[in-house]
Amino acid sequence: MTRTTKTAKPTGAAANEAKAAIKDAAAKFQEQIAGPQAARDFVAKQAASAKEGAAAFNEQAEKATLSMIASYAGFTKSMIDMTAANVSHALATAEKITAAKSPTDAIRIQAAFVRDSSKANLERIKDVSETAMAQATATARDAAAKALAQANKLA
Secondary structure (H helix, E strand, C coil): CCCCCCCCCCCCHHHHHHHHHHHHHHHHHHHHHCCCHHHHHHHHHHHHHHHHHHHHHHHHHHHHHHHHHHHHHHHHHHHHHHHHHHHHHHHHHHHHHHCCCCHHHHHHHHHHHHHHHHHHHHHHHHHHHHHHHHHHHHHHHHHHHHHHHHHHHHC
């Protein structure tokens, strides 16, 4: 069998010296691993800058969203105006057809309606699509420019 021996516990001054040595070693270790004040200031400054950048980005995203909503509202209004013009033209044509004196005259009025309506709708659709494309391009360009400016500011 193996024999165990008891070791004496340090008492008094020896224990106090050991504790003091451990405290000194711990304090020196903390000083060695503690970052310099300049590094802590740099990190704090970068965190504040990132927070400001995120807030600015959020604000720009909100403005872009509102701009897109306004563009959609404009597009929708154009479609409603186009529909109203079509209905008005159709009702005017119906009145003309009821006043026609012969079936040939009614067919001529109907043919003119189809020709005029098609031409007007093509022009309206062209205008609406050009407006929508221009607005989408402007919105995207503005958003990209603002995002780039914000990224450059953060860098």
